[in-house]
Amino acid sequence: MNEFDDNEIARLLRLKRYEQPPPGYFENFLHEFHRRQRDEILRQPLWRICLERAHGLMLRLDARSLASYPAAVAAVLVCAAVISLKIYQQPETARVALQSPPALSAPITEGEWSLTSPVATQIFRTQPVRSFNGSAQTHRAAAPPRYVLDSVPVSYEPTFRF
């Protein structure tokens, strides 16, 4: 009785290379792949999508090189945090006082100035800066007069304590 040897088995098995999927299968495979990918994305929660995007972005930016400077990155973040806290924890009254220089306030008579009274404690007159004539006051006629101390500070520069 003849038996199959290895070559004959190999030849028989190679015939299976010709087994093919239904016609058009390979053409539609990519479309099906895209459709499944979209469905999978829609099923994911938003946070996971954001996480994956961020992960991809980090990889694209080659985050490994940034990781060699962890101290610098940490220092920058700490400095930014400290400066932010300094700015936003200033008392509101102090900011107004320092941001409203006396030179821009209402004119002060010579007699009110003295060496014993510091500038910050000057008593300002509460007269309007400008006097409006009646014809100029139209829709603001009923509004109370505005004073210098109510105005917006000239400078937004951060204040410093010494």
Next chain:
Amino acid sequence: MDQPRVDPDQELVKRTQSGDAGAFDELVIKYTPRLYGLVYNMTSNHEDTNDLLQDIFAKAYRAIRGFRGKSSFYTWIHSIAVNMTLNFLKKRSRRFQLSLDDVDASIQNDKEFLESTATSSPVREADLSELQRRLNEAMMKLSDEHRAVVTMFHIQGMPHAEISKILRVSEGTVRSRLFYANRQLQNYLDEFRKNPVS
């Protein structure tokens, strides 16, 4: 045979890693027919093969950013395919059904197929449909690991070294599995010679 040093898919892989989805589409188009043959001959079921292929490419797309090119993309995607298919077969082992409906009928008109069968006396005497059925039966009687080796070596034409990389076993293990599988297949297919179907 040594793996070529320059990966022909390197450019497409890099583009995919930088966010070019179209580059991955090219890889899908390129490897779908080959991976289809691999997975189908391990599962013998078209629907399972289709689902597995979709999952394989989806997994590859998710993981490709971590692909560092230590092996070729060819080896990498085949490793994913073989491992996922073996895992699938373990789960499916108790509900296995041999699918013969998926065999393409046009195979009998394929010129290369006819030439290859013309010199084989057992095959020439057998009905081709019966031959396909017997081949599938014989293949499915092998263990999953042996079938994977037979599929990659005999059907896909991969060298031992490539198979050992994909399966992460030694070349000796690949040769041993192949030898054992051939002996088993010989036993099953001897029925062709004993009882050829006219």
